[in-house]
Amino acid sequence: MLILIQKMKINFYEKSLTFFKLFLPDNIYRKLKSTIRSLTYGIYKGNNVWCNICGTSFKKFFLAANGNEICPRCGSIGRARSIWMYLNSIGLDNYKTILHFSPDSSLMKKFKNVYSGHYLSTDYSSEFEAEANLDITDTQLPDNSFQVAICLHVLEHIMDDHLAFLELYRILTPDGICLIQTPYKEGEIYEDKNLVTESERLIHFGQKDHVRVYSYNGLKERLEEVGFKIEKLTFSELDIKKYKLSNSPIIIARK
Structure with missing residues (x-):
């Protein structure tokens, strides 16, 4: 009972x-x-x-x-728990500057509570709580200014993603990493710039403010074109089960 x-x-x-x-x-x-x-x-x-x-x-x-x-307590989702696990596994204290696009609130609060370096959260559309409203295609930040950029479920909203890739590469330090995830499909990237209405995008891309659906290999190739070296973030089956980590690939893009 x-x-x-x-x-x-x-x-x-x-x-x-x-x-x-x-x-x-x-x-x-x-x-x-x-x-x-x-x-x-x-x-x-x-x-x-x-x-x-x-x-x-x-x-x-x-x-x-x-x-x-x-998480019923803090509201974290699988990709936030995945990012937190990865950064701690490589030594969070080794990275003194972190830029976080469209931040998950649970992860943002965690950084603010325990991270001793410079953490900047940003959301261009003001959909998320954040400290700044930077355009990912033109942040106005100095060259080589952040060691880590977190960019989860952002790029599928950006019309000119090539400009975003170039900007991420520019603002990262020479040893910098960018953690990237989007929704994925099999095969090739699907995009059509003629689909401009919310109803069209909802039907074709699965969400009214999405402008494409990436494939993992397609996104990897586009990132490599601007100079990134790509790895896929992986976890043990035990950790995936215990922490309910993201089951969608997260890319580690190294400058």
């Missing part, structure tokens, strides 16, 4: 967030979901999965409608 009650509470919480997401403006929804999480995350308590950002274990993560597995 207790297990049944717990499942009912979890289902109510998940359906409530999904409902509010559909009808509330993003800024109000962000504030509301944080409040709901703070009041209800305890119903997820268990030892099956672990959030490496807030340091809490759960019986499971909240499964969002888009497939993201969200």
